[in-house]
Amino acid sequence: MSRALSITALALSLVALAACGWTAWRQQQAQSPDRVLHARGLIIRDGQGQARVILGAPVPDPTRSEKALGPRAAPLSGVVLLGPDGTERGGYGTLDTGGEAILTLDDASGATEVFKVVANPDRGATLMVKHQNNTGAMLTSWQGAPELLFVDETGRSFYVRPGMPSAP
Structure with missing residues (x-):
């Protein structure tokens, strides 16, 4: 034994x-x-438990004050920044359809993209700067030539294209 x-x-x-x-x-x-590390997503929260950064493939649909605003135009993989109330304030990512890379910054309410850069593998790039009152400017090469577009507070558009007269 x-x-x-x-x-x-x-x-x-x-x-x-x-x-x-x-x-x-x-x-x-x-x-x-x-x-x-291998993961499909990561959520970083602040000291109060509020989600502030989302890293995902894909990221969830946009929110405002923690309420869903509806689906994105196409699934987006990348980084989303959220304000202290959970409102989406911008992000950087690639769209699953079309192959575009996008960088956005939103106003404090999350209702207006005040800065947006879109890079399309087939159509060039576009830079948009906008105010909440809907005035803004867009610089693009979308149609194969550089264009500059200004929009005033009444919604009127003024274009500047090569070979065309300048905006007033």
């Missing part, structure tokens, strides 16, 4: 030693600077 007890104790000791070694190896891997 003593021999069986010794063999059992030795076997359990070897299993425990192997488990400790495996745990130490996994712990070292988890702390390695070469470690890579």
Whole structure:
């Protein structure tokens, strides 16, 4: 009986030693600077528990004061910035359809994209700057040539294109 007890104790000791070694190896891997995380999303919250940064593939639909505003025009993968009340304030990402890369900054209410850059792999790039009163400017190469568009507070548009007279 003593021999069986010794063999059992030795076997359990070897299993425990192997488990400790495996745990130490996994712990070292988890702390390695070469470690890579794999995830579909990450939400970073502030001290009050409010989501402030969302990293996702794709990110969720836009919100205003934590209420959904409806679906995005197309699924977007990237980073979304949220204000202290949960309102989407901007982001950077790529659209799943069309291959566009987009960078936006929204006003405090989240209702107006006041700054937007769109890069399309087939159609060039567009930069838009807008005020909440709907005045703004757009610089684009969308149609294959540079264009500059100004919109005044009445909604009238003024274009500047190569070979065309300047806006008043």
